[in-house]
Amino acid sequence: MAVALRSRLTTIGDVLHRRFSLWLILTLSFTVGYYLLLMASLILRFGNLPNYARVYNWPESVWTIVRSTPSIRDMPPIIAEEYLLEFGYMNYDYGLGISEWALNIIPYKVVLMLVLSGLLAANLLLLRTKTSCSTGSRLKAGAATGLGAGFVAVTSATMSWVVCCATPTWIVGLSMLGLGVSTAFWIEPIGPWLTAAGYLLLCFSLIALSKPSDTGDGQIVEPAPSPQISTRKGAHA
Amino acid sequence: MKHTTFGIGLGLALAVSLPSLPALAKTIDIAIGHQSMCTDTYTAGIVVKELGLLEKNLPKDGAYADVDYNITWADYSSGGPITNQMLANKLNIGVMGDYPLIVNGAKFQATDSLRTLYIAGTGYNLKGSGNAVVVPVDSDIYSLDQLKGKSVSTPVGSAAWGMLLKAMQDAGITEEVSLKNQSPAVGAANIAAGKIDAHSDFCPWSEIMEFRGTGRKIYDGSEAGVPYLHGVVVRQDFAEEYPEVITAFLKAVIEAGKWIEENPSEAVDLMEKWTGVEKEVLYIYFSNGGHLTLDPTIKDKWVEALKFDHTVLVKEKAIPPLDFDAWITEDYIKAAYADLGMDYDADKTSVVDPEVANAGLPAEIWHSRDGILKYESYPEFLKAVADFQGTGAKLNATYVYDKATGLKLFGKTAYFVLAEDGSYETFLRKPDAEAYAAEVKGELIDLPTAVAAFIPTE
Incomplete structure (x- = not known):
C-alpha cells in the first residue's frame, strides 16, 4: 500500500517536474481568473463597475492582532479575516456614500486559492498524461476534480455585500444567486467542511490519476501532440 | 574585571541621570x-x-x-x-x-x-419606531396582511430584519411572503422604481423614502412592541x-x-x-x-x-x-x-412613551426662511399651510402626530380624518384612519385636500 502510494507520488512529482512552468502558469492563471470571475459576477449581478479601491497595510494589521490577542488559538481566525485589497462600488445616492458591494482580497483566502489552483493544475496535467488509469477512472477522477474545485471555489469567495452584514463571507455568492436568506445563513457554518471535502476530493483524484503507466520502464508517456499542445510546448521552449 | 567595572559605572550613571530626563510622552x-x-x-x-x-x-x-x-x-x-x-x-x-x-x-x-x-x-424608541415597512408611494398595499404572496426585501441581520420577522409571525404571514435580501440603498431605489412590493429598513431609510416622495410606510416598528x-x-x-x-x-x-x-x-x-x-x-x-x-x-x-x-x-x-x-x-x-x-x-x-409624551404637541411647519413654526391646532396648521402656499413660500416639510401611536409624521404622508364636528386627527396607517373615520362619522382625506378647505375663495 505504502509502496503503491509512493509510486503514485513519484508519478505526480515527475509530471510536475517535467511540466513545472506550465503547472506554475496554470496555477497562477486559475487564481487570477478566479478573482476576475468573482469581480465579473459582481458587476453583472449589480450592474455597476467598481468605483473605489483601497489598499490595507496587511502586515501591520497582522502584527496588531498578534500583539493584542492573548490566546494563540484566537489569532488565526482573526488574521484570516484581514484584507489586503478591496475593490467595490460606493453608492452616493444617500448620505456620504455606502459601500454597496466589494471584492476583498484576503491573503489567507488567496493562499487557499493558490493551493486549489495548484491541485487543479496538477490534476489537469495528469489527465493529459498517459498513465494506466482506465478511461472510466479518469472520467470519475475528472468529475471529482471538478466537484472538489467547485466546493473550494464557492467557499473561498470573498465578496461582501452590505445586506449580508457587509462582511466577506462565502454565502454572499449564494445569496447573490438567489438562495433564500435563512437557508444561506443555515449552511454558512458548513463552509469549512465543504472546503475540506473539496481539497480531499482533489487529492483523491490526483492520487487516482497518478497510476503509473505500464510501459515497462515506468516512464510517463506524454499525450499525442496536438497542434494546440505543440504551440504551448513551443512557447515554453 | 575591566568590563564589569565599566558595566557598573554605566549602570550607576544611568540610574543617576534617568530621573532628570524629561518623561517620554x-x-x-x-x-x-x-x-x-x-x-x-x-x-x-x-x-x-x-x-x-x-x-x-x-x-x-x-x-x-x-x-x-x-x-x-x-x-x-x-x-x-x-x-x-x-x-x-x-x-x-x-x-x-x-x-x-x-x-x-x-x-x-x-x-x-x-x-x-x-x-x-x-x-x-420604546416601542420600536425607527424600523418600518415601506411600499412604493403608488402601491395599493396599506397593511401588512396585504403582503401575502408578495416580495419583501430587507437587509438581513439588521434590526429591521428582526422586526420584519416578528411582524410577519404576529400577522401569521411568514410562510406566504417571499423574503429577499437587499441593502438599504438598493431597497430604496427599488421602492422608487416600483420593482419590489415592500422594503423593510432601519433608521432613517423609511423617512428618507417618505421625504423624497418615493415610499409610504405601511407598518411601523412600534407595532411590534419591541x-x-x-x-x-x-x-x-x-x-x-x-x-x-x-x-x-x-x-x-x-x-x-x-x-x-x-x-x-x-x-x-x-x-x-x-x-x-x-x-x-x-x-x-x-x-x-x-x-x-x-x-x-x-x-x-x-x-x-x-x-x-x-x-x-x-x-x-x-x-x-x-x-x-x-x-x-x-x-x-x-x-x-x-x-x-x-x-x-x-x-x-424614566421611560418615554411617544403615545403619552407626544399627546398635544403642536403640529409644525419648517419654513425655508423662518425655520420651525408651531401650531396648537390642526385648523391653524392647515390654514398656515394654505396661506404659505398662496404666497408661494417654500416649505421644507410639515410635521404632525399619529393619533394611534404618538409618532411624529411628515404631514404629506399622513392620513387626515375630518370629523363630523369639524375637528381633525392624523394617522400613520390607513386602516387606523379608516377605523377612526367610521367611529366619528368623519371623512378620510390627504394633506392637499385638507389644506384646500382653508384656501381663501376670493
Whole structure:
C-alpha cells in the first residue's frame, strides 16, 4: 500500500517536474481568473463597475492582532479575516456614500486559492498524461476534480455585500444567486467542511490519476501532440 | 574585571541621570467605529467627533498628565465590519444597533481571550419606531396582511430584519411572503422604481423614502412592541487599561445628547452637513416629539429586549451564546453621570412613551426662511399651510402626530380624518384612519385636500 502510494507520488512529482512552468502558469492563471470571475459576477449581478479601491497595510494589521490577542488559538481566525485589497462600488445616492458591494482580497483566502489552483493544475496535467488509469477512472477522477474545485471555489469567495452584514463571507455568492436568506445563513457554518471535502476530493483524484503507466520502464508517456499542445510546448521552449 | 567595572559605572550613571530626563510622552490610540447613515448612533459617533467632545472630556492629569491621544474615527454602513475591526484591535469602541450589538458580544465571547463590554445606550424608541415597512408611494398595499404572496426585501441581520420577522409571525404571514435580501440603498431605489412590493429598513431609510416622495410606510416598528435601541461596545482589555478614557467617552455621549435636545434645528442642520442625510428627515428623529429618545442609561427593559433579539438571531443565524451578565456593565456610564453631577437612577427609571409624551404637541411647519413654526391646532396648521402656499413660500416639510401611536409624521404622508364636528386627527396607517373615520362619522382625506378647505375663495 505504502509502496503503491509512493509510486503514485513519484508519478505526480515527475509530471510536475517535467511540466513545472506550465503547472506554475496554470496555477497562477486559475487564481487570477478566479478573482476576475468573482469581480465579473459582481458587476453583472449589480450592474455597476467598481468605483473605489483601497489598499490595507496587511502586515501591520497582522502584527496588531498578534500583539493584542492573548490566546494563540484566537489569532488565526482573526488574521484570516484581514484584507489586503478591496475593490467595490460606493453608492452616493444617500448620505456620504455606502459601500454597496466589494471584492476583498484576503491573503489567507488567496493562499487557499493558490493551493486549489495548484491541485487543479496538477490534476489537469495528469489527465493529459498517459498513465494506466482506465478511461472510466479518469472520467470519475475528472468529475471529482471538478466537484472538489467547485466546493473550494464557492467557499473561498470573498465578496461582501452590505445586506449580508457587509462582511466577506462565502454565502454572499449564494445569496447573490438567489438562495433564500435563512437557508444561506443555515449552511454558512458548513463552509469549512465543504472546503475540506473539496481539497480531499482533489487529492483523491490526483492520487487516482497518478497510476503509473505500464510501459515497462515506468516512464510517463506524454499525450499525442496536438497542434494546440505543440504551440504551448513551443512557447515554453 | 575591566568590563564589569565599566558595566557598573554605566549602570550607576544611568540610574543617576534617568530621573532628570524629561518623561517620554505616552500615546493612547483611541479608535472608534460609527455609522453616519444610522441616526440612532449619532450621539456616540458623528456628533462627538465633529464637536470635539471626546477631546474636551479626556483626562489630562494624574496618570494621564503626559499622555498624548491619537483619536481616529471610522465610518461604516453597518455594524458587522465594526465588530471584525474590533476583533483585530483596530477599533477599541464601536457604536451599533441592537442586533449587531448582540452579534458583537457573542462573537467576542466565542473566543478564548477576547471580550467586549456593552457600556451604554445612545438612544431608543420604546416601542420600536425607527424600523418600518415601506411600499412604493403608488402601491395599493396599506397593511401588512396585504403582503401575502408578495416580495419583501430587507437587509438581513439588521434590526429591521428582526422586526420584519416578528411582524410577519404576529400577522401569521411568514410562510406566504417571499423574503429577499437587499441593502438599504438598493431597497430604496427599488421602492422608487416600483420593482419590489415592500422594503423593510432601519433608521432613517423609511423617512428618507417618505421625504423624497418615493415610499409610504405601511407598518411601523412600534407595532411590534419591541424596543429599538442602539448602544456602545468597547473592548474589555482597553476599558480595563484606560477606564477614565471610557468614562470620558460616555461623558461626551451625554453632552452630545444634551446639545441636540437644546438645539434640535441647529443640530439637524449641522448633522445634514456631516452625514449627507436631509435635515428634514433628521428632524423627525431628533426634535421634541421625535422618534428617538436620547438616553444612554441601560434599562432592565433593554436587557430583556436584547435577550429577545438574541433568541431571534440564534434561531435564524445560529450565532454563539451570549452571557449577558458578563457582557453588560453600568460601571462606566454611572461614573460618567457622577462626574457630570447627574442622577443616573432618575434617568434609568424614566421611560418615554411617544403615545403619552407626544399627546398635544403642536403640529409644525419648517419654513425655508423662518425655520420651525408651531401650531396648537390642526385648523391653524392647515390654514398656515394654505396661506404659505398662496404666497408661494417654500416649505421644507410639515410635521404632525399619529393619533394611534404618538409618532411624529411628515404631514404629506399622513392620513387626515375630518370629523363630523369639524375637528381633525392624523394617522400613520390607513386602516387606523379608516377605523377612526367610521367611529366619528368623519371623512378620510390627504394633506392637499385638507389644506384646500382653508384656501381663501376670493
